[in-house]
Amino acid sequence: PLNWDFLYVKDPTLESKPYEFGKLDDIILKVNKSNALFPGWWTFKAQSPNYLLHSNTKLLKQGEWTHTSFITGESTKIKTQVNYSSEIPTNVASTGVNLTIFDPEGQQWYSEVKSPLTNGSVFFSEIYFDALNTTGGQYEYTLFWSNGTALGGIKSNFVVNHQSEISMLKPDDAKIGLRTEGFVGDIIPVRIILTDPENNLSISDARVSYNWTGGSTYNFTEAAIGVYETILDTADLASRGLYEILISSSKLGFLESNLT
Structure with a gap:
């Protein structure tokens, strides 16, 4: 075809050989007889225009x-x-x-x-x-x-x-009311599971984060497929009181989910 651009020519020993023409709109590709020393199959590589854009x-x-x-x-x-x-x-x-x-x-x-x-x-x-x-x-x-x-x-x-959904696994007393209690200085383990409620499958390799003191944001660590964990160190808190934590998930292919 006239719109092919030849890139190389190899003889039956797979040695590249010089050639003339073979470019766009050329009607021939010429290899001198002096370069055709061996009988057998020759190899040609050409580039065609891409007809799908x-x-x-x-x-x-x-x-x-x-x-x-x-x-x-x-x-x-x-x-x-x-x-x-x-x-x-x-x-x-x-x-x-x-x-x-x-x-x-x-x-x-x-x-x-x-x-x-x-x-x-x-x-x-x-x-x-x-x-x-x-x-x-x-x-x-x-x-x-x-x-x-x-x-x-x-x-x-x-x-x-797909939709996504965060459910609390730990602390135990936060499973239903999403609220737990402790003293300043306590270590509070937090575990959640991230699922696809449309097909009941766990969602792995997501980014699950939460807000903490001073406007900081930290990430959970995936401990099992769809199960994410972190530890809250209440010693970071300035004083006693009621603190609200927002847990968020994100992953390509899933709508963002939040839990407060």
Whole structure:
């Protein structure tokens, strides 16, 4: 193809050989006979223009092709176009564009092949995000197209958000009323569990923080999957009284949760 740019030529011994032409719009690639010393298969590497572009690839949400973030109960469609510098390959409607979506754990979650319209546009089927068929996080997707002489491919992502919920595990007397008592100087262990109430799974690798004296913010440490711990040293407090602590969680793919 005239829009290929050859990068190297190797003879049957895999030794690179000089060549002429082979650039964009060249109709030939020439290797001198003096460099063709051995019979066998030659290797050519060329670069093709990318016929799939991020600017032509969009996700639908509530009638708008502008979104990359969703919550459970919503759906999307992905569209793209096989097009390079306003050039639509001939017979494009007889080819196929492959869509593959991977979940936040890197497992294949969805795949589909669609044929473009004659103008190169491709519209994939509607995809539904349910509480039980998704997990919160970033989903990667790839699009690939080829007609045998030209190529197109992109990699992108979108986010599916789930709810999150913080529950108190310790102190024991704070499980129900979210309140505990002690003396200035006491050490108070605090343990919470962070869960996804939409599918009852624990949420690991989140950032769980709390406010403390002097406007400082500290982080919990994850002790088990979804279980986070810290220790409150009441010696840090200036005097006795009622103190309010705000515990917050954050993680990509989950709506922020707070507990006071």
